[in-house]
Amino acid sequence: MRVSVRSSLVASAALAVLVAMPTAATATTATSGAATATIETSQDQAQTAGHPTTNLKLTRADILKRSKSWIDERVPYSQSSFHTNQYGRYRQDCSGFVSMSWGLRDSRWTGNLMEVATRISKADLLPGDALFLHQSGGTQHVALFVRWADSAKTQAVVREQYRTGTVASERTWSASRTSRFQAIRYKNVIEGDARTCAVVNENHLRYPKLDQGATGELVKAAQCLLTSAGFNTGADGPSGTFDETTANATKQFQVKVGLPASGSVDSRTWTALLSRGGTPQVQDGSSGDAVVRVQRSLNAAVGAGLNVDGLFGPKTTAAVKQYQSSRGLAADGIVGPNTWKALQAGK
Structure with missing residues (x-):
């Protein structure tokens, strides 16, 4: 869907962007089951209970949980209205939805969302990443990636605010639509268990070689560094035990950066990770x-x-x-x- 850029960006199918803030204030209520949320417009994005004062660090589970709240509450698409729930107050368009899901301090738009994200390969997409398109004078849209709908990884299942007349929903994109978008990742996503990786100390005076069987805080540091690089060291977060899963993750990282795939975290591997x-x-x-x-x-x-x-x-x-x-x-x-x-x- 093509759009034109005038004084503000006009909404159409597969488009949601920042527009000038409205001057009128209105309020309605949207209810889904026991969930009740307020939809309002305002001259600015005032702080509300639960709204972050800085960009949050979130696990992928956190991101998916936040995104589902708008789907459950059937939040309608709007470029000028804001939706408030336990996670804060965000603009009801595509980038506002992703901003809420990622726990950003402000409702971003496609023109500045990349300030908090990095581009990745589609082959590396994980739940909580996003599919992004920003064409100057053309289509501008972003959607939260959930999973692949097919084994060939050509059809993405996404959660998104889509267009006027629709509500936040989970949809499956066609292969042709998916191919038009770039894959991006939130810079503050925490791989593994937030309660453990968030408190693991990665700053040390020495980084000795680690082999299978090693245990301790340095092993946890290596595991968190590997998971933040996109390599699985275990479903339950950093265990502090250098097991076969950690060794395999180490080998995969070593191959990626061009090091010998020894499976041991030696000084060269530490240097690349750190x-x-x-x-x-x-x-x-x-x-x-x-x-x-x-x-x-x-x-x-x-x-x-x-x-x-x-x-x-x-x-x-x-x-x-x-x-x-x-x-x-x-x-x-x-x-x-x-x-x-x-x-x-x-x-």
């Missing part, structure tokens, strides 16, 4: 998650013994130079594209 993520240039004075990943991976790669605090200071600069020199890179102390590439390849 440095996964975005690759912004960081250097003396930088701070944040990217610096944390640099410090962790240097502790694994060259035994730097850095305090993992996310602050890029003289000690981190010296460790970066040591790593760069030992890998044949320009030893400038700056983590740029070549240094990131080497770290994420486990060199």
Whole structure:
């Protein structure tokens, strides 16, 4: 379905985007079984009980549970109305629905949803990921992925806010429709058990080699890093025991990044796991998650013994130079594209 872009984006089949906020306020009630929810419009997206103040970290089970709430409540599609339930208050269009499901602080639209997501291969889609299309001056839509309807993985089962006159629902897309969309993943999705992975410490001064039979907190860290990379280490979250399932997940990750598939988490595998993520240039004075990943991976790669605090200071600069020199890179102390590439390849 094609759409035109004027002062706001007009709704049509398979389209839901951000439009100018309305000025009038109305309220009705939608009830499904024991569930009662308020549908309202307002000049802004006011905070309500249960509405997150920051983008949440959620398991896939959390995401699916949240998405089902709108289906159960039969929330009607609207680009101007907002729906409130126990999960907060969100705009009733496609991107508002995905924003609610992912636990975002704001109702995003297709033009800025990728700020909180990353592109993945369709072959890697898991429940709670999304199918996304944003064409300038054309079709713009996003839907939550639930499962594949066929063994060939060509027909997606999705949950979505679809178009005016419909309510939130679960639908099966045709192969031709599915093929038009890109696969994306929420950056804050927690693989495995949120209650355990969320509290596992992945920051250590040393990362010794782990083989089958190993136990302890470092095994949990490896298991959480592997599951966040998309490899299954067990249905019940990090066990702290390096079993056959963990070894197989390790082998799969090693193959993906081009390392020997030994099944052991050695220094090269640790380095690749710990440095996964975005690759912004960081250097003396930088701070944040990217610096944390640099410090962790240097502790694994060259035994730097850095305090993992996310602050890029003289000690981190010296460790970066040591790593760069030992890998044949320009030893400038700056983590740029070549240094990131080497770290994420486990060199």
